Amino acid sequence: MEDHGVPALRRLLATLPDAVASTHARLGDATAVVAAARLVDAMRFLRDDKALAFDMLSDVCAVDYLPRKPRFEVVYHLYSVAKNHRLRVKVLVNEDAPSVPSVVSLWPSANWMEREVWDLYGIRFDGHPDLRRILLYDEFEGHPLRKDYPKERRQPLVGPRN
Amino acid sequence: MAQPHFPTAPHPAEDDFERDLHTEHQLLNMGPSHPATHGTVKFLVELDGENIVNIDVQVGYLHRGFEKECEAGTWYQAIPYTDRLNYNSAVLANLGFCMAVEKLLGIETPERCQWLRVLAGEISRLGDHLTRCGAACLELQAMTPFLYGIEARELTWDHLEMLCGARVTSNYIRIGGVKHGMPPDFPTSCRAFIAKTRELLRDFDDVVTSNRIFVDRLQGTGVIDRATCIKYGVTGPILRSTGEPLDLRKQEPYLVYDQIDFDVPVGTVGDNYDRYLVCVEEMHQTLRIVEQCLAKLEELGPGPVNVSDPRVRWPAKGRVFNHMEELIQQFKAVTEGPRVPAGEGYTAIESANGELGFYLVSDGSAVPVKVRCRPPSFINLAPMSEMLKGAMLADLIPTFDFINMIGGECDR
Numbered sequence: 100m101e102d103h104g105v106p107a108l109r110r111l112l113a114t115l116p117d118a119v120a121s122t123h124a125r126l127g128d129a130t131a132v133v134a135a136a137r138l139v140d141a142m143r144f145l146r147d148d149k150a151l152a153f154d155m156l157s158d159v160c161a162v163d164y165l166p167r168k169p170r171f172e173v174v175y176h177l178y179s180v181a182k183n184h185r186l187r188v189k190v191l192v193n194e195d196a197p198s199v200p201s202v203v204s205l206w207p208s209a210n211w212m213e214r215e216v217w218d219l220y221g222i223r224f225d226g227h228p229d230l231r232r233i234l235l236y237d238e239f240e241g242h243p244l245r246k247d248y249p250k251e252r253r254q255p256l257v258g259p260r261n
Numbered sequence: 262m263a264q265p266h267f268p269t270a271p272h273p274a275e276d277d278f279e280r281d282l283h284t285e286h287q288l289l290n291m292g293p294s295h296p297a298t299h300g301t302v303k304f305l306v307e308l309d310g311e312n313i314v315n316i317d318v319q320v321g322y323l324h325r326g327f328e329k330e331c332e333a334g335t336w337y338q339a340i341p342y343t344d345r346l347n348y349n350s351a352v353l354a355n356l357g358f359c360m361a362v363e364k365l366l367g368i369e370t371p372e373r374c375q376w377l378r379v380l381a382g383e384i385s386r387l388g389d390h391l392t393r394c395g396a397a398c399l400e401l402q403a404m405t406p407f408l409y410g411i412e413a414r415e416l417t418w419d420h421l422e423m424l425c426g427a428r429v430t431s432n433y434i435r436i437g438g439v440k441h442g443m444p445p446d447f448p449t450s451c452r453a454f455i456a457k458t459r460e461l462l463r464d465f466d467d468v469v470t471s472n473r474i475f476v477d478r479l480q481g482t483g484v485i486d487r488a489t490c491i492k493y494g495v496t497g498p499i500l501r502s503t504g505e506p507l508d509l510r511k512q513e514p515y516l517v518y519d520q521i522d523f524d525v526p527v528g529t530v531g532d533n534y535d536r537y538l539v540c541v542e543e544m545h546q547t548l549r550i551v552e553q554c555l556a557k558l559e560e561l562g563p564g565p566v567n568v569s570d571p572r573v574r575w576p577a578k579g580r581v582f583n584h585m586e587e588l589i590q591q592f593k594a595v596t597e598g599p600r601v602p603a604g605e606g607y608t609a610i611e612s613a614n615g616e617l618g619f620y621l622v623s624d625g626s627a628v629p630v631k632v633r634c635r636p637p638s639f640i641n642l643a644p645m646s647e648m649l650k651g652a653m654l655a656d657l658i659p660t661f662d663f664i665n666m667i668g669g670e671c672d673r
Contacts, residue, residue, distance in 0.1 A: 126364055126606045154491050157609070158635040162622055174620065176607055176635070180491055180505065183512050187607065208494035211643045219328075234321035234672055243329055250326075250333055 105129040107151050107186045114148075115141055120191075130187040138190055139200050145177060145186065146205055153177040153186060156202065159212035161192075161220040165246040170194040171222060175202070198223035219244040286314055289654070293322045297400050297658050300668045302642075304657065311654050316646040320639065323668035331632035335598030336362055336436060339632055344430035346634060347670040349392050352385035352425070353612045354670070355434035358632075360515065361608035361619035362436045365601050366573065373558065374438050374566045375516045380554035381424055381433055387458070387547045388417035389613035389665075390540045397537070397662035398469060401478050406469045413461040416454045423447055436599065437574050438567030448555045455548050462544060470541070479534035483648045483660030486531055493644040497615025497637055498543065499664065502528035502535035509611040517557075523550050536663040573599045598627040614638055614665055638664075638671040 100116070102109035103124035111131055112119055118137035123130050133141045145153045158176040171192035178185050190199050201224035202209045213224040214233040221242035224230060232239065238257045241248055292303040301322040307314040327346065331339040343358045344351040356378055363370065370378075395410025418428040423444055425431035433440050469475050485495070487503040500507055508525040510518040526542035528535025567574045575594055576587040603625035609618040618635030641664050648660055 125604055128605070128607055130605075155494050157494055157616060158607075158618055158620065158633070160620060160631075160633040160635075162631045162633075164630070174633075176618065176620065178616075180507055185607075206492055206494070208492065208640060208643065211639065215639075232321075234324040236321070243326060246332075248329075250329055 103129065105186075107145070107153075107184065110148060110151055111141065111145065114144055128187055129185070130189060132189045132191065135190045135192065135199055138188075139202060139205070141188065142175070142202050142205050145188070150182075151184075151186075152179045152181045154180055156206035156208050156212075157185075159202075159209055159216060161216045161222055161244075163220065163244065163246045168194070171197055171220065173199050173216065173222060192222055196223075197221065198225050200225050201227040203227055218242070221245065284309075291657070293319075298661055299396050299400070300661075300666050300671075302661075302666060302668065302671070306654065306657070308654060313649045313652050313654060313657065316649060316657070318642060318645055320642065320666075321672050323672040325669075325673070327634065327673035328632055332629055335627050336601055336629060337598050339629065340435070341430065341432050343634075344432055345669050346636070346673065347389070347612065347614065347617075347638065347667045348429055349667060350382075350385040350389035350613045351429060351431050352381045352421070352433055353389075353610065353617060354634075355432065356382050357608065357610045357612065357617045357619050358634075359434045359436050360610065361606060361621050362601060364606040364608050365604055365621060365623055366436070366570075366599070367602075368437050368568055368570060368573065370438060370568055371565055372517070373442070373561050373564055374568075376554050376557050376561065377439050377442065377566060378434060379516050379518065379521070380443075380551060380558065381421065381431070381439070383547045383550045383554070384417050384421055384424070385431075386613045387544055387551075388414050388421070390544045390547070391417065393613075393662065393665045394465070394537060394540055397659060398475070400658050400662055401475060403469065403472075403475065406465050409461050409465045409468070413458045413465075416457060420447075420451055420454055423450065435567070435574075437570055442563065442566045443558060448559055451551065451555055455551060458548060459545075462541065466541065470538075476534060478655075479532065479537060479659050481530075481532050481534075482652060482656040483533045483536075483663065484531055485644060485648045489644060489647060490531070493647070494640045495615065495644060497611070497613070497641065498536055498539045499531075499641055500615065501525065502539045503531035504529055509609055509616060513609070515610060521550055521553050523547075533659045533663045540663075600625065600627050601629075609635070612637055614667070614670070615641060634670075634673060636670045636673060638666045638668075642666045642671060 100122055102112055105124055108122050108129055118133055118141045120132045145151055155178045157178045160174050162172045169191040173190045175188040213227055216222050217230050218232040218234055239254055287308045289306045289308055293301045303319040305317040327342055343354040346354040391410045391414040395407045399407035421431055422428045425433035487505050490500045490503055504527050506525045506527050523546045526539050528539050571590055575591050580587040581591045601623040603623055605622045607620045609616045615637035617637055620633040622631035624630050
């Protein structure tokens with residue numbers, strides 16, 4: 100696999116070659132697609148490695164590529180405050196019972212962002228301490244950012260609960 | 262004779278006074294519409310007396326399906342939605358989105374356009390900081406500084422209107438350019454506005470910065486350290502108040518920020534007072550940037566503010582009315598919208614609240630597959646419970662003010 104001249108990809112490939120499924124650096128964004136089973140190992144390495152030091156998890160989101168298989172991608176954007184560089188890590192997720200290991204134990208910022216992905220895409224995060232809906236309410240049915248969720252669909256209005 | 266036996270009340274033992282009474286934590290609902298907070302958000306506060314044990318911050322009251330709506334229209338149709346993310350600094354959200362689309366298209370915008378974008382973005386940032394500091398004073402019961410702040414913000418909005426055509430939802434930045442250049446009387450008016458804003462900031466400073474009540478409410482409250490900020494992904498003035506000089510305008514200079522002379526203020530303690538000082542100093546730096554933009558734009562003179570790329574910009578009207586090809590081109594540009602090459606890209610800019618990122622995915626068509634906004638308000642709000650553990654309930658108000666959560670951006 101190629102490292103595209105990016106130090107972060109080179110170190111990741113040298114240390115955990117079996118965890119990385121593919122890489123690219125199109126438009127200058129270094130990207131590694133990581134196997135879901137090895138996600139936490141890879142992320143821990145990226146965070147703790149002295150030369151990479153990805154101390155900030157900037158963003159977690161998902162993309163629905165319906166009708167492609169595997170259907171979903173969960174996308175992590177890492178940033179290193181100390182070294183001022185970025186890396187994108189992606190995990191492919193299947194449609195049936197979609198789930199990904201949680202990285203809340205590595206970065207607490209993942210807590211709310213993983214809840215948002217669960218809320219809007221219905222992808223579960225194994226090991227998340229508090230996987231509740233965050234932007235929508237509990238009575239909401241379905242996950243609206245999935246491509247097969249119709250934009251015009253109405254949902255019941257629910258009054259305040261205490 | 263036997264003494265009658267009177268039962269006596271048992272003398273309370275010493276340790277009875279020290280025995281713990283049964284107490285339990287109280288749950289208090291604040292919001293979603295509370296007079297002392299701005300922004301629609303609910304706090305479920307667990308209290309031990311007046312001290313905060315835990316806060317469950319419940320967001321989402323302003324969720325309007327920004328991403329879903331963007332995926333239903335063309336790339337151009339998403340720009341007005343970005344106005345409604347952070348409505349205090351709409352130009353910056355326009356800018357982040359358009360720069361992300363330009364990255365996918367591989368477009369480099371003309372120099373004049375880049376200076377105009379910095380100019381509009383910085384005026385917008387100024388308005389955001391004025392709102393934050395003014396509203397914080399209001400919620401701490403200080404009406405006068407709020408009025409100074411709002412007077413200055415009116416001026417920023419008047420000038421955004423001169424430049425963009427609208428006060429709040431400006432919709433100014435376009436893919437590959439801006440809506441139009443500066444009006445001829447803009448620099449003169451803007452310089453008067455800068456002088457007036459400096460005066461108002463001085464008045465604001467006189468009333469607030471060393472005011473005993475204000476300082477007591479802010480100093481030592483809502484403290485967060487650098488390491489906690491970084492692991493929670495917090496950026497912007499909150500991170501800078503802890504002493505970390507992270508500003509994407511310096512770290513990853515975009516547009517023409519590498520040619521502009523400005524400083525990044527930092528705090529030391531990471532409390533609300535430091536955040537206030539950082540915001541005020543950033544406003545002074547922003548005014549410096551605006552002055553430099555005006556000087557540079559006057560030096561550049563009139564000229565094109567858009568790329569001449571037929572994929573994203575319309576041809577000149579004279580040619581549309583006289584030539585078949587340009588007529589077809591405009592027809593297709595209006596009815597279909599620009600086609601963006603397949604791919605993915607992430608672009609981050611320094612918004613008033615921190616790193617505002619857009620992660621876009623295109624499949625090569627005129628409709629986006631994914632428009633992800635990395636909202637600084639949402640991510641900065643997450644550690645609020647951490648910042649307030651053990652604090653007094655009253656500290657919640659200034660802490661929430663200086664987190665500056667904007668509902669539109671937080672809930673999207």
